[in-house]
Structures are given as structure tokens and as C-alpha cells.
Amino acid sequence: MNQYWILVAILLPIVGGISVRFLPYKKTWEMYVFLEAIMITTSLIVWGLILGGPTEVFHVVHFFNDLSISFKIDGMTMVFAGLVSILWPLATLYGFEYMEQHDRQETFFMFYSIAYGVTLGIAFASDMLSMYFFYELLTLSTVPLVMHTLKREAILASRKYLYYSLGGAAFALMGMVFLMVYGDTLEFTLGGVLSADKVVGHENMLLWIYLFAFLGFGVKAAIFPVSEWLPTAGVAPTPVTALLHAVAVVKAGVFAIIRLTYYSFGTEFLRGSWVQNVVMALAMFTAVYGCSRAVKESHIKRRLAYSTVSNLSYIIFGVTIMTPMGLVGALCHLVCHAVMKICSFMCAGAFMHQTGKKYVFDMDGLGWKMPIVFCTLTLSGMGLMGVPGLAGFVSKWNLAAAAVDSKNPMAYFGVVCLLISALLTAIYMISIAMRAFFPPWGFDREAIAGSTDPGWKMCLPIMLCALFTILLGLFSSPLVDFFRDVAAGIY
Amino acid sequence: MAFVQNVPFFSIMISMFAGIVSSILPAKAARRLNIAATVVIGAMSAWLLVFMLQSDIGYYTYMMGHFPAPWGNEIRAGVLEALMALVFCIVMVLSLMGGLHKLDEEVEPSKENLYYILVDLLLGSLLALIYTNDIFTAYVFVEINTLAACGLIAIRQIGRTFEAAVRYMIMSLLGSGLLLMGICMLYDMTGHLLMSNMKESIAVIMEEGTYAVPMLVTIGLIVVGLAIKSALFPFHAWLPDAYGYSTVSSAAMLSSLVSKGYIFLLVKIFYRVIGLEYIADSKVLNIIFWFAICGMIFGSMNAIWEKDIRRMIAFSSVAQIGYIYMGFGLGTEAGITASVFHMLMHSATKSLLFISAIGLTDASGYKRDFFEVTGAGYRNKIAGAGFLVGSVSMVGVPMFAGFVSKLLFAEAAVADASWRMFPAIIVLAISTILNAVYFMKTVLRIYTPMPVEEEQAKGYVCIPWKQNKVYAVVIVLFIVLNVVLGCNSKPIIMMIEEGLRNFM
Amino acid sequence: MIGLNFLPNFGEEVAMILFGIGFANLLFQKNLIKKIIGFNIMDTAIFLFLAEKGYITGRIAPIVVDGIQSVEKYINPVPGGLVLTGIVVSVSVSAVMLSLTMRLYKRYGTLDLDEISAQLRKEGK
Amino acid sequence: MGQSVLILFAIFVPILFGVCILAKPGFKTRKSLIATATVGLVVTTILSFAILYIGDMQLELFAIGENMNIYFHADKMGCIFMTIVTIVLPLVGIYAFEYMGHYEQEQRFFGFYLMVYGVLLALSYAGNIVTFYLFYEMMSIFSMPLVFHFRTKEAVMAGLKYLFYSLTGAYCVLFGIYFLNQYTTTLDFTAGGTLDMSKVAGNEGLLLIVAMCMIVGFGVKAGMIPLHAWLPNAHPIAPAPASAALSSIIVKMGVFGVMRVVYYLFGAEFLRGTWVQYTWITLTLITVFLGSMLAYREKVFKKRLAYSTVSQVSYILFGMALLHPQALTGSLLHILFHAVIKSALFMSAGAIIYKCGVERVDEMRGIGKKMPKIMWCYTLCSLALIGIPPASGFISKWYLATGSLATELPVISWLGPVILLISALLTAGYLLPIAIDGFFPGPEFDYANLEKKDPTKQMLVPIMILAALAVLLGVFPNSFVDYMGELVQLLF
Structure with a gap:
């Protein structure tokens, strides 16, 4: 497969999305089939590129003084693009049934598939500028999704999301400019691009700039001071929160941070500096802060959103260890968390879709009424908790192994924070399972009399994701070896 | 000759x-x-x-x-x-x-x-x-x-x-x-x-x-x-x-x-x-630099508080002129190239914004108040598109002219690494955020549809683009100009640099 | 020494003082007509300054009366030319200002700019 | 290889039975439910006795990650714990068939009961710390429904408290495992410890902290001081068979965890004479003393027994903390005896509550007359627990005391036995009055309308067997003592 397939992979969902909106459809299922076909073909192309694609840089558009939009396939691309291309068709299938209740479906699915193309753009970008370009487009293409219900709070949520993201992008731009001036090239090369002679006098300033860029990209990765937008964006329809606010958008933020740390500034330059401590402290604090907020939250989707905030900081904690093993741990949790979180969001969405209720205390006794949904929710909850045999345990194991191996006393304290937030995750996930399966004696039965499991279009993705969680938990060694090769730069 | x-x-x-x-x-x-x-x-x-x-x-x-x-x-x-x-x-x-x-x-x-x-x-x-x-x-x-x-x-x-x-x-x-x-x-x-x-x-x-x-x-x-x-x-x-x-x-x-x-x-x-060298070491440039920095911030702040949509765009001009003078304030060759490029970008984008704003207010019963413009993007589609492209370019999204000029300013500020760099960089970022706030607030406002019965009650009317062909063509041309300035800005920047070099 | 040529440049100093007066009036006066008067004072001050520049003591005005004499006889004519263009410009500007003031007075009955904008805000259009 | 598959069956047969019982929408009659449950119990017991008979067996299931593999190894230490599980749990199961008939939702109870049985067996066979941790966490999750079986508000709260306490303990252990993964040659249990001295050279302090974390983590399940609050309010709420199983077996798994960590991963030499040993010993002594004091003051019968569990288990931990062969044999013996005695005591308490519906100790005057057989078993077991010579309790306390005297630790060598004696007196103080008031109710007791309320044979037989065991083990202990002795030689 030559280079042009990358362009096809990115443009197909965008063009397909736009055509969905403007082509006339007699029956909705025609649109569903057409859209799902586009999704699956794009995913196949992406996997074709990953398995056999070209590795040299492919320049598309040239800007001024050697800046350009260009694509390349390297280890990180494979991880992120592979993850996104598996989960996106599933979430779209889930979205079809969920959106039956809502109107304006064509516009929704237009932006939904545009977001897919743009996320692939981020994954395939080969230098900081093209990644920044798609990073901004991702914000613009996801704002209408958050705003879809057009209610008052949806508009306020989308406005807050927009301000946070654009603000973050402004600071990230600063980081990029400094890379342009102080680095040899903007190209992503493992180990960093800063040229030694230019940097000699300005280490401290560059560390400050790294911190700014980290916070800039951190907005999307929901780091503590700038994570308020994620829970409020929970007001969007579930396919949006499930895919975007648990997998695509926030993972793009973390992906950008990995690119910034390992592939642009370079860990040799950053390790051991005061910035590493600041950044690691931020990640650790967010991990605990996210969980403590989630425990108090009774709205199911806001609770899962806060849990996403804390789990993202696990990944960033792995990144801030700044050793190849740290990257392995981070990538491992990136994949495991994506699978588990999308499963729990979909179950929460199914619960809201079937019963129309939104709060945890409305879940009494539903476990026996909606067995598929609540069993998978409990399973993904246990996975998040880190029960051995499921994906969560594997990623926590790798993260902790990296932290212990790095011999940095702060990393040891990081492991403690990891475990405290795992305990808090246990509290708020088990309490959901408890309410569903063992409700206290006096709960009213007729409130949940009518609810049953949703249609196959919702159940299939949920079960597949649960299966992935178990498979990742039990047979993770091939995946972890692949991550080790990525961290070592073989791919 | x-x-x-x-x-x-x-x-x-x-x-x-x-x-x-x-x-x-x-x-x-x-x-x-x-x-x-x-x-x-x-x-x-x-x-x-x-x-x-x-x-x-x-x-x-x-x-x-x-x-x-x-x-x-x-x-x-x-x-x-x-x-x-x-x-x-x-x-x-x-x-x-x-x-x-x-x-x-x-x-x-x-x-x-x-x-x-x-x-x-x-x-x-x-x-x-x-x-x-x-x-x-x-x-x-x-x-x-x-x-x-x-x-x-x-x-x-x-x-x-x-x-x-x-x-x-x-x-x-x-x-x-x-x-x-x-x-x-x-x-x-x-x-x-x-x-x-x-x-x-x-x-x-x-x-x-x-x-x-x-x-x-x-x-x-x-x-x-x-x-x-x-x-x-x-x-x-x-x-x-x-x-x-x-x-x-x-x-x-x-x-x-x-x-x-x-x-x-x-x-x-x-x-x-x-x-240039005498100007650089005279204290005048510092004065311009600080006036420009304040201009960028207060111009955008006023724009955020402004309720009338056209006065808001006017205040944003104050901020953009602040950008240009900040380029001079840096006093380096790169700074002035960035300012000149920003002059071109601003002239293209600002007139686009003014013209599309008038289209939006026409579709909202000629009322210029910010809340009346709700859903105007649907009523007057071409004006809505123009305003969207204008504000997205002003905010500095890549592929549009605004991004290139912001990048040039940032690069110029970083290259000279004098005491001016930090204030310039910080203010550049902050003013981008402020820009984003008031432009995106309006974009979101014009694209939240007003309930149909309220529109009838207020007598707002949909203006199809065929009704005023000249207007639509102008907006499209402006968008094209903007995208051209954004996409292949390489030749234009070369021209500016060459022009400035033999400007002595 | 600083004060050395204070006396010989007496003309320029007067021009500068006049310029200050005119500038202050234009800026701070409430009444529009007084502003225009202030503007004229400022302009004339500049023309005085220019004329002063052109004057070389002991030479005659650059009007050719009795045959063409050598250049050293006459003072420098260029500032004079500039003054002429300057006067043309300031006259036209004053004309425009006065007509605008007349329109405002006819419509709002006052010459005070702040009062006019207060009435405008009340109108609300 | 053939026999090693036996372990697989021994673990997954009860779990499969439990899942079938849970998944089946409803049994036609109660009898078919009881029949399936008995078959499950019997088959597992036979399998585990077969494993015990064949002796040393290993089974490598599969590898989750790089050195995280599920590996079973039935070594000597594992067999001790496997014996107490296979003795106590079937008997409690038979007792439960009768006891649970009185309440509804039995199907859920027996389903989870069998799953817990399977997990406990897996725990005793676990060959490395990762498998141990996996089933340790499973045990907390499966035993929780047993605790809040009645689903009243406080039952659910007690169940959640139990789960979150054990999860905190589990996460402390996980914290330790991460560090052990780095500083040991292998995570498998090998007598004498697997610390890789080259790596450990620089940072002993760190590893001592890690050791303390793991001891406290497992100590949660064993009811040691810092995190013991869940035990006194989980036991009274749970149904009697559940609390019997809980306090006799599940609590021992915490002790088993500490044993594995201290003797099979860190190795006794590493911890000898360090601040970890001192803090651990002081913690156990405080728990011993505190447990018996609280039990003495407690009026509710089952809560009293719960506090007594807290103090008795700390006897065992105290023996381990001394890091001395004799003391270790004493604690291993006490594990066996306490399991047998405490399950019998809890079952008798359950029978009393089941028959007479009386909860508090002061309402049980004249119980000996009404339920003579139960009270006889109760008295025998309390004598054994207190440590009166012929009964089993005396032997383990004897070894503990001599072991503690034999260690030259400055203060503890004499303070330990003193505290053991005091708490033995307190044990007598809170167990015997019930028996005395029961048999000699005093003058105003109306002997006239007295009617026998002894429970049916199905509940009575298990209690009698256990009571008999409690005494016989005391009379003919030497076969056990030698077995323990050679096991202990391996560890030092």
C-alpha cells in the first residue's frame, strides 16, 4: 500500500460524512448501512497501512520556510490509529440505535465521521505542525457534537469546551514555535529534536516553555487545573461521550503530550529537571482528585467522566516517568483504559436510553432486569479497579514496574497515588454494581418493571468491548512486547 | 525605463x-x-x-x-x-x-x-x-x-x-x-x-x-x-x-x-x-511595544464586553492594530515582516467580517444586538459562512491566514530572545484566547437555531443567497482570498522579505 | 552651553508656544467652535515655524523685481512654498469641520460634544 | 502430569457448581437445591483429600504478562491450610442446609458459598504471589454477598465496609508486589525467601517499608489493629454459617498471606531484628490484649465471638512475628485448633439464635437446661480455646510461650507470655460465664414449663464432630507436631 492510502484513510470518513448529510435518503437504515460501510472500509485501510504501510515521510501541503502538512507511520501512529480504527465502527453501530430517539441524525453522523477522519489525521501526522492542524480541527468538529441537543446546558457546555480547547491550543502553539526555533526540525524523532548548540544558554526557559506546551495539550488530556470541561461535556449524547470524551479527543491530548515529551523535547533533556517533578505532581494530584470527585458524583455520566479524568492522569504519570518503560506503561494503559471506559460509557448510555433516568440511585434492582448491560458494566468496573485477570491490572502492573524501575522517589509516591485512586475507583464502581444486583430491601419494583436489555445494535458493541477487556487482561504479553518495540524505536 | x-x-x-x-x-x-x-x-x-x-x-x-x-x-x-x-x-x-x-x-x-x-x-x-x-x-x-x-x-x-x-x-x-x-x-x-x-x-x-x-x-x-x-x-x-x-x-x-x-x-x-538601527536603539520602540501589548489585551477585553456586533468587530480591529505595532516594537527584520503580512491578512479578514456581519443583522430585522442575531447563520447562510471563516481565521486556526501571521509573530518574538520575548509570547497566547472567546461566542450564537415561532413573531426573514448575487460572490471571493493567504503564504512572505530587504 | 542660542531662535520659540496653545485648545475645549479655533492657531504656529526656517537675515524676499540677481540675494523660497500648501490644507479642513459642526448644531441645538453623545445614547439608535 | 490436573478440578468444580446454582432461575424444590449443593461439597472434599494424599503437586496454568503467571503448587504449608478448609467448610455447609431453611434467598447463599470454597482451595494451592493476590481479591468479592445476605440497610453497609477494608489491604499488598517484582529473583514461593541480594544492597530501608506495608495489608484480613474495625460489625450481621466460615477460614487466609510473604518471599533472616519485627510484634500484642478486653465487655453473643477471633488470630501472628522455629510451630498449631474451635462456637451460637431467638448474653440464663447438647459442645470448645491442658488450645499456647521465651528479644521475650496469660484469663472471663449461667441458672429459674429446644440432628452432628476434634487434637497432638516441626526446619 503506497503513501496515498494515508490520504484516502483520512479523507474517506470526512467526505463520507458530508455526503451522508447532503444525499437524500428514503429510509434511515440505508444511511446506517452506508455510514457503517464507510467506517469499516476506513478501518480496514488503516489496518492495511499499519501492517504493510510505507514508513517514509509523505508531504502533502507546503507552507512557508520548510513547514508542511505531512504524514508518516511510526510506532505511535500504529498504536493510536489501530485503537481508534477498532473502536470507531463499534461506537457508530452503537450510535445508530441510541440516536433513534434524537432528531437531526444526519448532521450528527456527519460531524461524527468527520471527527474520525481528523483523529486519524492526528495519528498519522509526522510533525508538530500537521498534528497541531488536525488537533485544532478536532476541536471544531467535536463542538457541534457536544452542542447536538441544542438545549441550554448543551450550548454552555460546548462553549466551555471550545474556550478551554482553543486556549490550550494557543499555549501549545507557543511550544511549537520554540521547537521551530530551537529544534533542528519539527519532524517527530524518538529522543527529541532540540539541537544542542542552540539550546546551550536557554535550558531553563525551554523547560518553562515545555511546561506551557504540556498544559496547552493537557487541556484535552484533562489535567487538573484545566479539566473542568470534561464533566460538563458529559451532557452530550452517549455516542459522543463514549467515543470522544473517553477515547478519541482526550486520547488525542495524551497522544500529543507523548509526542511533545518523547518525540520533540526528548526525555534526556527533561528527565531529572524540576519540570519533571512539577508535571508528575500534577498528574498524581489529578489521578486522586478525579476519583474523589467521581465518588461524590451521582449523575452516572459525570461520574464516568471524572473517572476518565483520573485514568488519563495514570497515562500522563507513565509519560512523566520519562523512561522507555514509562512509555510502555503509558501506552498499555492508553489502550486498556480506552477499551474499558468505552464499554462502561456504552452501558451507562444503554441504561439511560432504556430507562430515561440519569442518576445512580435510579439503578436499584436493574441488574436482574438488564443482565447484559449491568454485567458488562460490573466487569468493566472491575477492570478499571485493577482486578487481576482483566486489562486494568496489566496496565497498572506495567505503570508500577516502570515507576519502580526509574528509581525516582517521587515515582514511588506516584505508585501510592495510583493505588489510592484504584481504591476510590473500586468504591464508586462497586457501589453501582451493588445497587444494580443487591438493592436494599425496600426498593420499589414497579419503577423498573418495564426496562429490558436494549437491541442488538447496542448489545453487540458492549459485549465486544467486554470481551476485549478480558482478552487484554489474560493475553497481554504480545501487545506489551509490541509496545516495548515502539518505546525502543524499532517501529 | x-x-x-x-x-x-x-x-x-x-x-x-x-x-x-x-x-x-x-x-x-x-x-x-x-x-x-x-x-x-x-x-x-x-x-x-x-x-x-x-x-x-x-x-x-x-x-x-x-x-x-x-x-x-x-x-x-x-x-x-x-x-x-x-x-x-x-x-x-x-x-x-x-x-x-x-x-x-x-x-x-x-x-x-x-x-x-x-x-x-x-x-x-x-x-x-x-x-x-x-x-x-x-x-x-x-x-x-x-x-x-x-x-x-x-x-x-x-x-x-x-x-x-x-x-x-x-x-x-x-x-x-x-x-x-x-x-x-x-x-x-x-x-x-x-x-x-x-x-x-x-x-x-x-x-x-x-x-x-x-x-x-x-x-x-x-x-x-x-x-x-x-x-x-x-x-x-x-x-x-x-x-x-x-x-x-x-x-x-x-x-x-x-x-x-x-x-x-x-x-x-x-x-x-x-x-532601522537608530530607531531600534531609541526608546520610542519600547513605548510602541508596550502600547501595542496593552492594545492587544484591552482591545479584546472591550470586544468581549461589547453587545453590538459591529462595534465588537471594531474593537477587534484595535487589537489587531496592536498586533501590527507589536511587530514593530520587536524592532527586528522578522518582526516587521510579520507586521506587514498581518496588515494584508487583517485587511482581507476584517472587511469580510464587516460585510458578513451586515448580512447577519439584515437577516435579524436590522437589529444589531448580540442576542437578536441568534440563528442568523441559518437564515442568511452565505453571511453565516463568511462570518465563520472570518472568525476562524482571526482566531488562528491553521489553513487560514490568521494562523500564518500568528506563527510569524511568535517566531519573530522567539528569534530575537531579548527581554521583549516573554511579554510578547505570553500576550500573544492570551490575546488568542480572548479572540477565541468573543469570536467563537458569536459564531456559536449565530449557529444556535432560534425556535421557529419566535422567528415569525419577530418577523425575521430568511435571505437566500440568490436574492443578492453580488453580495454572495463578494463573500466567496473574500473567503478564497483568506484561504489563499493562509495556504500558500510562502510566495507572499518571500515577496515581503525581498521588498523589505531593498526598502533601504 | 544650553541657553546660548536662546535669543537668535526667538521666532521658533514663539511658534512652539503657539503650537502648544493650539494643541491644548483642540484637545480639551468642550465647545466645537473653540476646538476649530484651536486647530487654526496650531496650524498657523507651524507655518510661522516654517517661515522662520526659511528666513536668512539680511536678504530680501524671493520676488524677482529688478532683473535676475544671484541666489545669495534672496532668502530660501522652499519653506514658503510649503507654507502655501499648508494653508490650503488647513483651510479645507476647517471648512469641513465647520460644516459638520453646523449640521450637529441644527440637529442637537448644542455645540458640546459630550452632550451630543448623551442625547444620542438616549435616542438609542 | 496426570495428577496435577486434579488441582484444576479441585478449584474449578466448586466454582462451577456455585455458578450453576446462581445462574439457574429457580429450583423446583428445595431438596434438589440441597442435593446439588451436597454433591458439590462432597466431590470437592474428596478431590482435596486426594491431593493431600498424593502430596507435592505443581500446575502451570498460563502467563498473563511477563513474569505474571498463574501457577499452583501444593507444598507442605499449603496442605495445612487446605486441611482446615476441607474440615471446616463441608461441616459448616451441612449445618447451613438446616439453618438457611429458616430464611429465603438460600440459592444465592449456597451459590456464593461454593464459589468461596473453590477460591479458598485455590488460595491454599497458589504457587506465586500474583496468583495468591488474584484469588485473595476474588475471595473478598465472592464472600461479600455472604456477609450482607439479609440485605437489610446495615447488612449492606457492613458488607461494603468489609469489601473496602479488604480492598485497601489488597492494594497495600499490590504496592508491595510491585516492589518485590523489581527486587526478587522470582515471584514464586520458595522456602527461605527469594530476595536478590545484589539489587537489594542499596535500599534495605525501602524494602523494609514494603514488608511492613504487605504485613499490614494482609493484617487487615487477619483483623490486626490498624484496620480491624470491619470484623466486629461484619460477623454479627452475617448469617451464622457465613460468620462461622468467615471467622475460622477467611481470616486465616490473611494469616496465610503474611506467612507466605514473610517466610517465602522476604525470608526470616532479612526481617530479624529490624524495626519491622518490633512494630509487628507490638501491634499483635496490642490486638491480643485489646480483642479480649473488648470481647469481655461485649454483651451481644456473636459480637463477643468476633472480638475473640480478633484476639486469637493475633496469637498466631505474634507467634510468626517472633521469627523463631518453636514459636512458628506454636502459631501453625493454633491456626488448626482455632479454626476448629471458633467454627464450632459460631455454629452453636447460630443454633441458639435459630432455636431460642435470643441475641444477648444476659438473656441466656438457663440455656444449658433447654439445649443441653449444644451447651456441652460449647463448654468443651471454650475450655479448648482457653487452653486447659487436655484440650488442644493448651499445646499451641505452650509452644508460643516457650518460643517467645527462647528468643533473646530484649523486652518482648518475657512480656509476650505475660500478655498471653492475661488474655487467656480474659478468654475464660468472656466464654465460661455463658456456660455457668447456662447450666446453673440459680433459684428463680422456673424448671416447671421447661421444654427441650435442642436443634435437629443435621445441625447438631457437625458441632459435635468439631467439639470432639477440638479435644482429641489436644490429647493426640504428636503426629501434627512432628509434621509442623519438619516443615518449620525448612524455613530457617
């Missing part, structure tokens, strides 16, 4: 001539003449630009009527001047055509041909400012420019425009008074009026250091004078009313062309008259 080298003289003469002739023509004929004249001048400037790029002579001077210096006048043209002339003509034509449908409503038929006189004069004075090599002619054309601009504001003849015109007039007179005094002192010290001769004598003066204090005062006078006229931060009180209430095409022309003309004159004075 190839024939093409007469283009600067011809273009000024054509615009002046068109102005005089249209005083006796009826309104429709005057309009056609004006547009024809501008298009011809644009074509000639493009021809000159191509010629200048191919021939390797950096620049050439053109003596009017072969009279030497003290008596005759001189024009000097280079790559940069040709490029600026071309862009100004394009923006002039599009702004005029964009506001045509409003002209018929707001200006009495009898007075319409006067409007075109003013437009021609404005174009003439701008071209003169670009090309002239003599400082007193520059002053004269500055005055013509002020009068034409004041006329453009007052043409709408409602209470607000008069008050705005008077305020504009007062501030401009202050500015030009200071400028004239500066020019006289320059003449007093150097004894010449031609910029090239002035430069040698100033270089001599600077070496001996005899007139150190008076030179500082002169530079101060000229810079403050031109700053007042181009509405830099502390002296921008007149701008919101002037742009907010005048008719659309004049607002577009004023915001994108008039202030740029004065800034271009300032660039010429920096390079040709006083020399």
Missing part, C-alpha cells in the same frame, strides 16, 4: 481623474467608473509586481516631470509597494461591491456620486502614500486621506455618523498636527524633503550626535502622530463609533485600508528616513 515603470504615476493619476470626473456623472455611471478605475489600477499594479519580481533591479525612482529634487517630486516603487497596491485594490473593490446593496438604502440617490468621489480620492491618496518618496507630499496625501475618510463616515447622515465623523476629525487633526510639526523639524535639521537625501544627512547627524535630543523629539512626534491616526491603543476612542455606525462598505474600507496606509508610511519613515 520600461513602460511598466510608469504604472505608479498612472495609477495615482487615474484615481484622481476618476474622482474629479465622477462629480458630474449620475450615480450609476460614477459607480461603474469607480469600479473600472480600481480594477484597471489593480491590473497595472499586478503587472508592475510581476515585472519587479522578474527584473532584478530592487527598486527604481521616478522623477515627476524630470524636475530634480528641491523642485520636482519623486515616486519610488519596489516589490513591496506593488504588492501592497495590488492587495489594497482587491480589498477596495470587494469592500465596495460587498456594501452596494446597503448604499442604495442608506445614501440619498442625489448624493451617491459624491460617495464615489470620496472613494476615488481615498484610493488615490493611499497609492500616493505607498509610492511617494517625498515627505511633504506624504503629508498632503495624509490630509486628503483624512478628509476622504471623514466624508465616508458622514455620508450616512444619521446623528451617530456626524458625531463619529467629528470625533474622527478632531483626533486625526491632532495626529496630523504632530506629524506636520515632526516633518518641519526634520526638514529643519536635514534641509531636504526627499527621503533618500534625508537619510544621508540624518546618518551624518547621528554620527556627530549634534541634534540627539531634537532627533528624539522628531521621531516621537512623527510616531505618536501616525499612531493617533491609525488608532493605536491609547488613542483609539474614535474607532468604535466610526466603524460601528458608518455604512458597510466605508466601514470595511476604513478598517482595512485607511489605518494600513498610515502604518505603511510609518514603515517607510523607519526604513528610508531615519534608518
